[in-house]
Amino acid sequence: MRSLQLILVVFVLLSYVPPVRSGLNIYIKRMFDSCWLLKGTCRESCQPREIFNIFCGTQYLCCIDPEDMPTLFVK
Numbered sequence: 001m002r003s004l005q006l007i008l009v010v011f012v013l014l015s016y017v018p019p020v021r022s023g024l025n026i027y028i029k030r031m032f033d034s035c036w037l038l039k040g041t042c043r044e045s046c047q048p049r050e051i052f053n054i055f056c057g058t059q060y061l062c063c064i065d066p067e068d069m070p071t072l073f074v075k
Helices: 002-015 026-032
Strands: 040-043 051-056 060-064
Touching: none
Parallel strands: none
Antiparallel strands: 040 060, 051 060
């Protein structure tokens, strides 16, 4: 009987899940939301001081600052 009580107490303690923060770590989120050699940010629409360069997936734009924009060589 004593071992049954011990087993029940262990199961109750194991079933308790402490509350945690939801969401990703800010550094991990920044790494996955970045584009263009980690200089751009994937957003639905760019801010006024940023320009759109490439797509991030299918619905997001890669927004970068104009000074980080690569130089294009055209003949």
